[in-house]
Amino acid sequence: MKKLDPPYPYAYFEGKVTKLEKAKIPITVKAFQYGQAIFAGIKGYYEPVSQTVNVFRLQDHYNRMLDAVKIIPFKWNMSYAEFKKIITNLTKKNQVKTNCYYRPNVYSADPTIVPTFTRANDQMSIYMQPLGEYLDTSKGIKVMVSSWLRTPDNSISVKAKVTGLYVNSSLAKYEATNNGYDDAILMNPDGSVCEGSGANIFMVKNKVLYTPPLEANNLAGITRRSILHLAQNELGFETQERKFDRSQLYASDELFFTGTAAQVSWIKSVDQRLIGNGKLGPMTRKIKDLFFNIVQGRDQKYASWLTPIRVSK
Numbered sequence: 001m002k003k004l005d006p007p008y009p010y011a012y013f014e015g016k017v018t019k020l021e022k023a024k025i026p027i028t029v030k031a032f033q034y035g036q037a038i039f040a041g042i043k044g045y046y047e048p049v050s051q052t053v054n055v056f057r058l059q060d061h062y063n064r065m066l067d068a069v070k071i072i073p074f075k076w077n078m079s080y081a082e083f084k085k086i087i088t089n090l091t092k093k094n095q096v097k098t099n100c101y102y103r104p105n106v107y108s109a110d111p112t113i114v115p116t117f118t119r120a121n122d123q124m125s126i127y128m129q130p131l132g133e134y135l136d137t138s139k140g141i142k143v144m145v146s147s148w149l150r151t152p153d154n155s156i157s158v159k160a161k162v163t164g165l166y167v168n169s170s171l172a173k174y175e176a177t178n179n180g181y182d183d184a185i186l187m188n189p190d191g192s193v194c195e196g197s198g199a200n201i202f203m204v205k206n207k208v209l210y211t212p213p214l215e216a217n218n219l220a221g222i223t224r225r226s227i228l229h230l231a232q233n234e235l236g237f238e239t240q241e242r243k244f245d246r247s248q249l250y251a252s253d254e255l256f257f258t259g260t261a262a263q264v265s266w267i268k269s270v271d272q273r274l275i276g277n278g279k280l281g282p283m284t285r286k287i288k289d290l291f292f293n294i295v296q297g298r299d300q301k302y303a304s305w306l307t308p309i310r311v312s313k
């Protein structure tokens with residue numbers, strides 16, 4: 001696995017921007033004891049000429065956090081304007097000069113012992129991390145079908161990015177990397193394909209682009225939605241949100257993950273079976289090129305997907 005750079009030195013914590021090392025919570029809080037926190041992962045693409053960080057689909061991430069606090073009953077009603085202001089201030093304070101990743105959390109800082117949601121001391125924090133490539137998007141990744149099944153939505157909501165839920169992803173990623181793979185594909189209890197440990201999955205078969213529907217225990221990925229939109233509206237591909245199973249994975253023509261950190265990461269093999277001819281497939285290539293053009297601010301038509309933050313004064 002690639003080593004990541006250390007986080008940026010300033011974070012948002014308990015209502016203000018502070019040094020990251022001061023952003024500490026007591027061991028008693030429910031966020032630590034019971035995994036009572038939700039998170040977002042937001043990517044900023046740094047453009048060195050104008051010294052601007054272009055944040056990808058910021059409002060969509062905020063909206064998904066609002067959905068999450070409806071599902072997981074946290075008291076968090078910050079406006080989008082306030083959220084955007086904090087992201088902007090933090091970016092400037094950290095003097096960001098790399099592609100980066102924002103990690104907001106809404107969490108329970110209540111220290112009482114009963115495992116319920118008290119809504120007594122819910123807080124938001126944000127820290128930032130330099131982030132280039134999370135998975136190698138250039139040479140194709142090797143994945144395995146995990147022996148761990150995805151936690152179904154009727155056990156813990158998979159739509160809310162609950163920190164505690166990510167033990168499921170961690171088990172799958174740990175198993176995969178210990179076996180020499182880059183990542184894992186998690187299956188659903190019904191035998192259908194769910195997603196990666198931290199990314200949605202797409203499959204191409206006979207020129208049709210498939211991805212599991214949102215009823216398949218997966219996250220409603222913002223990249224997933226962006227790729228479906230681009231495939232349909234810009235590339236003219238036939239797309240279907242439909243369940244598929246393990247055998248269809250092995251026999252697919254092209255396979256790739258999508259996500260804020262994963263971006264568009266194409267899959268070279270699953271369980272050591274080559275996908276297609278083991279090379280970047282033509283439909284994935286088109287999707288990947290278009291996606292990177294947009295996030296790097298080279299496609300005016302999709303400028304509204306980016307929130308520019310000028311780092312220098």
Ligand code: PMP
Nearest residue numbers: 198199200219221222223259260
């Ligand atoms: N599935 C899971 C389990 C994830 O953690 C992520 C990353 N947030 C995704 C899918 C991709 O979602 P998005 O495109 O919104 O980052």
